[in-house]
Amino acid sequence: MLRGSLIGTCVLLCTLAFQSCPTTRSRSFRKHLLEQYRLSDDDIDYIYKPLYANNFYISKEDGEKVLYLKDPASGKETRYVVNKVHRVVCLSSTHIAFLDALDETRSIVGISGAQYICNKDVSDAVDVGYESAIDYETLLQLRPDVVFAYAIHGQSSDYIDKIKQLGMNVIEIPEHMENHPLGKAEYLVAFAAFFDKEFRAIEQFYWISRKYEEYRIKARQAAIQQYRRKMIDSGYTDIDTLNGTFEPVKVLINAPFKDIWYIPGIESHQHILVADAGGILLSSKPGVNTSVISTEQAYLYALQADFWIHPNQFSDLESLANPDPRFAEVPAFRDRHVWNNNLRSTPEGGSDYFESGAVNPHLILADLIAIFYPTAIPNHKFTYYRQL
Numbered sequence: 001m002l003r004g005s006l007i008g009t010c011v012l013l014c015t016l017a018f019q020s021c022p023t024t025r026s027r028s029f030r031k032h033l034l035e036q037y038r039l040s041d042d043d044i045d046y047i048y049k050p051l052y053a054n055n056f057y058i059s060k061e062d063g064e065k066v067l068y069l070k071d072p073a074s075g076k077e078t079r080y081v082v083n084k085v086h087r088v089v090c091l092s093s094t095h096i097a098f099l100d101a102l103d104e105t106r107s108i109v110g111i112s113g114a115q116y117i118c119n120k121d122v123s124d125a126v127d128v129g130y131e132s133a134i135d136y137e138t139l140l141q142l143r144p145d146v147v148f149a150y151a152i153h154g155q156s157s158d159y160i161d162k163i164k165q166l167g168m169n170v171i172e173i174p175e176h177m178e179n180h181p182l183g184k185a186e187y188l189v190a191f192a193a194f195f196d197k198e199f200r201a202i203e204q205f206y207w208i209s210r211k212y213e214e215y216r217i218k219a220r221q222a223a224i225q226q227y228r229r230k231m232i233d234s235g236y237t238d239i240d241t242l243n244g245t246f247e248p249v250k251v252l253i254n255a256p257f258k259d260i261w262y263i264p265g266i267e268s269h270q271h272i273l274v275a276d277a278g279g280i281l282l283s284s285k286p287g288v289n290t291s292v293i294s295t296e297q298a299y300l301y302a303l304q305a306d307f308w309i310h311p312n313q314f315s316d317l318e319s320l321a322n323p324d325p326r327f328a329e330v331p332a333f334r335d336r337h338v339w340n341n342n343l344r345s346t347p348e349g350g351s352d353y354f355e356s357g358a359v360n361p362h363l364i365l366a367d368l369i370a371i372f373y374p375t376a377i378p379n380h381k382f383t384y385y386r387q388l
Contacts, residue, residue, distance in 0.1 A: 116350030181361030
């Protein structure tokens with residue numbers, strides 16, 4: 001029988017702490033289980049009920065630990081009985097980062113795309129290939145207890161089906177489909193379930209979330225102070241009436257990729273990070289989906305931008321200006337306010353931003369705040385960003 005309770009002191013502490021956290025909790029996870037058996041949310045014996053992630057939860061059923069995962073694109077929900085594992089294959093670099101945070105890199109026997117992985121602790125793991133180029137024979141020889149995989153909506157996942165057909169236990173982790181940065185990081189608890197480290201992961205996530213909130217508050221305070229100085233300089237005298245008002249810095253993101261300029265949606269994790277750092281992404285549309293603008297439109301937005309971040313593969317200003325010299329005249333370029341997230345990367349182009357950044361949104365946020373408001377975090381040492 002399923003009963004409504006939270007187990008473990010860590011879960012209780014985490015829940016109480018977040019009740020006072022101003023960041024909005026994610027939407028509730030619609031469960032087929034509840035609909036099928038006409039149960040309410042209170043009828044589930046939760047081991048862990050996420051606070052930010054929308055697409056997983058862990059319950060206890062008939063003495064077994066069960067992980068529920070949902071693919072938000074298709075709506076498909078999958079139930080996995082979780083047993084402790086010792087040998088795992090990670091088909092995404094983010095999986096490696098989660099296991100590294102749990103001190104479980106020794107459990108990783110196979111990886112995908114070794115040349116793109118920043119973590120040196122998995123250098124002894126066997127590279128099993130990438131998607132359609134998976135070496136199935138090598139994968140079988142590794143005898144993994146579980147293969148952590150991922151699927152991208154609209155792209156073929158035949159290789160995942162084939163791995164399953166070979167009799168291997170495949171778990172498709174949808175952390176990349178979460179919208180909130182802390183929702184992605186919360187999958188630390190989902191991975192921890194396979195190593196009986198849930199309580200440790202809950203404590204780690206609680207710490208990450210608190211640091212994230214501390215940085216978010218620092219950004220807001222810095223933005224308010226900057227706006228007050230601006231108003232004083234303009235001759236405004238009734239400062240006390242501003243009541244915490246501030247103007248977010250304007251941010252241009254990305255650069256043309258095959259002549260297409262992509263802009264993340266307002267509800268995307270990237271926009272949330274920028275907003276929590278005291279900025280606003282120019283041309284970002286409502287919703288989570290990425291929109292497309294022309295280079296001409298991007299140029300008009302660039303004329304307004306205070307900062308320019310994530311200019312694709314470019315690592316210096318000269319190269320960035322070559323495709324379209326007009327962009328060398330925009331304010332962010334002239335003022336050298338152009339930053340890329342490739343400070344930690346491999347020679348082949350793998351980026352730790354997309355690897356360990358999934359577990360460390362607080363460090364990404366701190367970097368962005370230090371870019372937008374340089375005095376907000378004194379003596380800040382950048383983790384993922386570098387100035388072009």
